[in-house]
Amino acid sequence: MMVLDAARSVAERHLAEALPRRWNHVQGVATRAEVIGPHLDGGPVLVAACWLHDVGYAPGLGTTRFHPLDGARVLREWGADNLMCGLVAFHSAAAHEADVLGLLDELRAFDDPQGLVRDLLWYLDMTTSPDGERVSFDDRMAEVRERYPADHYVSRALEGSMADRRGAVDRARAWLSSVGLGGQV
Numbered sequence: 767m768m769v770l771d772a773a774r775s776v777a778e779r780h781l782a783e784a785l786p787r788r789w790n791h792v793q794g795v796a797t798r799a800e801v802i803g804p805h806l807d808g809g810p811v812l813v814a815a816c817w818l819h820d821v822g823y824a825p826g827l828g829t830t831r832f833h834p835l836d837g838a839r840v841l842r843e844w845g846a847d848n849l850m851c852g853l854v855a856f857h858s859a860a861a862h863e864a865d866v867l868g869l870l871d872e873l874r875a876f877d878d879p880q881g882l883v884r885d886l887l888w889y890l891d892m893t894t895s896p897d898g899e900r901v902s903f904d905d906r907m908a909e910v911r912e913r914y915p916a917d918h919y920v921s922r923a924l925e926g927s928m929a930d931r932r933g934a935v936d937r938a939r940a941w942l943s944s945v946g947l948g949g950q951v
């Protein structure tokens with residue numbers, strides 16, 4: 767699939783120059799995914815999703831400025847399959863944010879693909895800092911709380927999304943331990 771093979775260069779083209787800090791984050795997430803990939807059925811899908819998960823932030827892509835939805839829509843236009851679009855649409859508790867924004871019906875044009883690849887994407891995103899460094903989940907959530915003002919949709923959705931976020935992180939960590947990658951990725 768075009769988007770899967772070209773995920774890194776697509777993301778680089780849209781983010782590296784326009785949003786360098788976001789690009790640093792994406793590189794951190796995807797580099798960690800590349801360590802996990804060989805251990806996982808669906809490893810290439812995870813790696814591609816990690817490269818593409820924030821492409822919706824790119825200026826000029828999409829119309830809602832809600833990056834999971836804009837990203838999923840543009841990926842669909844580019845020919846990505848339902849799984850890739852769904853992974854991007856729902857990554858890291860995006861449904862909770864869409865609900866706050868009144869965009870949940872639009873997001874539900876895609877399917878939230880339950881399972882390990884989705885949990886690992888959420889885990890990697892939520893344990894990689896804005897600069898691309900590996901951080902703890904709690905530190906990342908504290909950083910998000912600090913970065914966004916209280917009335918921002920990210921802040922308004924955060925507490926209600928915490929159980930979903932923790933669930934994904936716990937399942938991802940348990941699997942990583944089961945394949946000998948606990949504490950390494």
Ligand SMILES: [Fe+2]
Binds near residue numbers: 819820833857858
């Ligand atoms: Fe994101």
